[in-house]
Amino acid sequence: MRASQLPRGLGTSAALLCIVLLAATPVAAQKRGGTLKLYHNDNPPSASLLEESTIASVTPFASVFNNLVVFDPAKVHESIETVIPDLAESWSWDSTNTKLTFKLRQGVKWHDGQPFTARDVQCTWRMLIGKGDAKDFHRNPRKVWYAKLQDVSVNGDYEATFELSEPQPSLPVLLASAFSVVYPCHVSQAVMRTRPIGTGPFKFVEYKPNQNIKLARNPDYWKPGRPYLDGVEYTIIPNASTRMLAFVAGKVDLIWVSMPLLKDRTDPFNMLQDIRYDKIFNEMGCHGENVTDPDQIIPALDRAFKSGKPALVNVIGDKTVGHPTLGGNLLGSTGTN
Numbered sequence: 010m011r012a013s014q015l016p017r018g019l020g021t022s023a024a025l026l027c028i029v030l031l032a033a034t035p036v037a038a039q040k041r042g043g044t045l046k047l048y049h050n051d052n053p054p055s056a057s058l059l060e061e062s063t064i065a066s067v068t069p070f071a072s073v074f075n076n077l078v079v080f081d082p083a084k085v086h087e088s089i090e091t092v093i094p095d096l097a098e099s100w101s102w103d104s105t106n107t108k109l110t111f112k113l114r115q116g117v118k119w120h121d122g123q124p125f126t127a128r129d130v131q132c133t134w135r136m137l138i139g140k141g142d143a144k145d146f147h148r149n150p151r152k153v154w155y156a157k158l159q160d161v162s163v164n165g166d167y168e169a170t171f172e173l174s175e176p177q178p179s180l181p182v183l184l185a186s187a188f189s190v191v192y193p194c195h196v197s198q199a200v201m202r203t204r205p206i207g208t209g210p211f212k213f214v215e216y217k218p219n220q221n222i223k224l225a226r227n228p229d230y231w232k233p234g235r236p237y238l239d240g241v242e243y244t245i246i247p248n249a250s251t252r253m254l255a256f257v258a259g260k261v262d263l264i265w266v267s268m269p270l271l272k273d274r275t276d277p278f279n280m281l282q283d284i285r286y287d288k289i290f291n292e293m294g295c296h297g298e299n300v301t302d303p304d305q306i307i308p309a310l311d312r313a314f315k316s317g318k319p320a321l322v323n324v325i326g327d328k329t330v331g332h333p334t335l336g337g338n339l340l341g342s343t344g345t346n
Contacts, residue, residue: 069222077096078094113169115167118229211226
């Protein structure tokens with residue numbers, strides 16, 4: 010869902026939300042190594058993104074996979090104009106706008122070493138429309154997305170064509186969703202639910218319900234030099250207060266802080282300043298900047314990112330209640346939607 014822009018006046022009725030926004034300069038980002046420690050607030054029902062319908066599965070497992078196309082993460086809003094290549098290098102419609110042909114990347118490998126080909130694209134979407142071998146495919150929450158998709162044909166190993174019953178201009182947008190990943194033909198759905206195999210930057214290592222999820226760097230990733238991290242580890246922490254304690258103790262590197270957790274402090278902003286920011290992103294340090302105008306948010310983030318340190322940007326609104334209102338509807342303004 011696309012978020013609306015941040016209103017000019019942030020009143021006390023706005024949702025009290027503080028978002029720790031972290032980034033690094035390109036120079037800092039190129040440092041190889043380290044494990045990013047995050048929390049996850051729920052047990053994913055499974056690792057099969059095609060069968061699941063919430064971010065409980067997408068958040069920890071999306072980096073295991075790739076799409077044909079994705080939304081440009083550098084853009085504030087997602088739209089047809091911000092769709093960029095992923096496993097597909099290019100795409101084009103035919104003259105009837107009912108056939109969408111993708112030219113695929115060559116040399117991409119699945120995590121088990123098998124080559125990625127157009128056959129995998131065909132298998133994935135034939136399964137989604139019930140035309141292929143889907144006997145062990147349990148759920149299809151986005152079946153309606155592909156109501157006009159009649160088939161996917163292939164031309165060699167690196168060209169796949171989506172054949173529609175009538176024009177559907179929105180198809181590239183749907184294919185850019187985090188729920189539109191490509192699956193391997195040679196792996197059963199039972200395996201994809203428990204030990205997923207993808208082409209993404211990280212490989213699945215383990216998932217222990219109520220404990221953790223671990224991913225490791227894919228050394229054969231098709232983007233040269235990526236990813237920079239050695240791994241990502243999620244600790245499953247359902248309780249918000251426990252997540253706060255884990256962050257303060259340096260057990261996780263990133264947190265979204267709910268203001269009611271800070272209600273025992275007369276000045277919530279000072280409480281946030283007390284958090285050990287030196288534990289964020291390999292102890293790179295941190296600084297804060299107060300922003301009073303919504304239009305200043307992105308420039309403030311730019312300045313923070315260029316500084317070479319992670320940043321906490323505080324959006325200050327109505328001060329009449331004795332302390333600033335932090336946060337508000339940041340999604341549309343900061344590009345985190």
